[in-house]
Amino acid sequence: MTHLVVDDALRAELGRLAAVPSLLVASDYDGTLAELVDDPALAHPDPTAIDAMSRLAALAHTEVAIVSGRSLHDLEQLTGLRGVAHLVGSHGSEFEPGVVSGVREGDLAVLDRARSMVEAIAARAPASRVEAKPASVAFHTREVDPDLVPELVDAVATGPGSLAGISVKRGKDVIELTVTDATKGSALALLREQLGVDAVLFVGDDLTDEDAFTALHPGDVGVKVGPGATMADHRVPDVRTVAELLHALARLRADT
Numbered sequence: 685m686t687h688l689v690v691d692d693a694l695r696a697e698l699g700r701l702a703a704v705p706s707l708l709v710a711s712d713y714d715g716t717l718a719e720l721v722d723d724p725a726l727a728h729p730d731p732t733a734i735d736a737m738s739r740l741a742a743l744a745h746t747e748v749a750i751v752s753g754r755s756l757h758d759l760e761q762l763t764g765l766r767g768v769a770h771l772v773g774s775h776g777s778e779f780e781p782g783v784v785s786g787v788r789e790g791d792l793a794v795l796d797r798a799r800s801m802v803e804a805i806a807a808r809a810p811a812s813r814v815e816a817k818p819a820s821v822a823f824h825t826r827e828v829d830p831d832l833v834p835e836l837v838d839a840v841a842t843g844p845g846s847l848a849g850i851s852v853k854r855g856k857d858v859i860e861l862t863v864t865d866a867t868k869g870s871a872l873a874l875l876r877e878q879l880g881v882d883a884v885l886f887v888g889d890d891l892t893d894e895d896a897f898t899a900l901h902p903g904d905v906g907v908k909v910g911p912g913a914t915m916a917d918h919r920v921p922d923v924r925t926v927a928e929l930l931h932a933l934a935r936l937r938a939d940t
Contacts, residue, residue, distance in 0.1 A: 688932045690925070694918040697905045698929070701885055702936035704903075706745040708881040709737070709933065710770075710872060710896070711926070712888035713752040713759060716909050719923050729763055730923050736930035741768045743937050747879050751776065751868050753892060755817075770879075775892055776871030777819040777864050787819050791863040794849045795821065798861050801844035809836055820853075820862035868892055869899035876901075885933070887926055888916075 688695075701707055711717055717737070718729045741748045749770035752759055756773035760766045772779050787795075799814070799821040806812045806823060809832055813824040823840050825833045840859050845852040853860040868888070876884060882903075886896045889909035897906040897915040906916035909926055920926060 688925075688928045690920060690929065691918070694905075694907070694920075694929075697918065698933050698936060701883055701905060702933060702940045704883045706747075706879075706881045706883075707937070708747045708749060708875060708879055708884045709740050709930070710749040710751055710875065710884060710886045711737070711930075712868075712890060712893050712896075712909075713750055713754060713762070715889035716887055716893075716923065716926055717750065718762070727762065730927050733923065733927035733930060734763060734765065736927055736934055737765060738768055739934040740930065740937070741765075743934065746937060747875075747881060749875055751871050751875075751886075751888075751896065753890070770875060772868075772871045772875070774817065774819075774866075776866035776868050777862070778817060779871070779874075787864050791819075791849055794847055795819070795861075795863050798844035798847055798850055802840055802861065805836060805839045805843065808832075812836065819864040819866065820860050822858050822860040824858050826857040867895040869895035872896045872899050886916075887920075887929070 714720055714727055717733045718727045721727050737748045740746050747770065749772060750759055750763060751772040753775045754773055756771055756778040759771045759773050765771065799816055802821050802823050803814050806814045809828045811827040815822040815824060825836060837859050841852055844850065845861055849863055850861050853862060872884065872886060884900060884904040886900060887907040887909060888896060894915055900906050908914040908916040908919045910921065920929060
């Protein structure tokens with residue numbers, strides 16, 4: 685590893701975090717652990733950053749997480765950290781199995797009913813696809829005869845989409861029904877509660893990461909990657925520096 689180049693304030697914060705009794709190190713994926721690229725499928729993680737996350741996860745009383753807008757499946761495939769890190773996809777809606785963010789008591793029953801209704805509608809168009817997620821169900825129409833799409837989408841929106849507790853999100857060739865308004869901030873709060881950590885380090889580069897920065901508590905540390913307005917107290921220039929920062933924290937915490 686090269687010598688870590690950060691400002692004195694961030695260096696001091698790393699030293700303080702290294703000594704807290706229990707710590708959560710959380711990060712965005714694209715633009716933070718992986719360089720931004722035109723084709724998202726080719727956004728492979730920086731191997732040094734992944735190694736650093738693995739080293740941190742191996743330390744006592746230290747948890748690591750990746751909180752991303754990507755699907756949980758994508759995170760698992762790209763990072764190879766399933767079972768090592770807490771992976772959270774879809775901006776906080778998708779957690780590891782058994783952990784669902786932002787879903788209240790009774791929401792899952794409503795979601796199950798909505799999913800069954802969407803599947804019944806999909807049966808009318810075999811080329812359609814139903815994608816079940818922990819807190820939502822998506823109806824994909826990319827391969828459906830264009831003449832059939834308006835009627836099918838309207839059936840989803842006015843049928844299961846009208847159930848109490850369901851919110852409708854429309855996208856290109858997809859309509860999604862969700863029971864959560866989860867964000868990266870709510871995901872971070874849930875991880876903190878479940879893991880019972882004393883402090884959190886969150887690193888991110890995107891606008892959606894601001895939800896996580898604003899959810900940090902006194903004693904936590906937020907690090908913004910790259911330019912742009914931010915609620916984070918600290919900033920680093922690029923993915924390579926993130927990897928160096930994580931390795932530096934791992935070394936400091938191992939020696940504490």
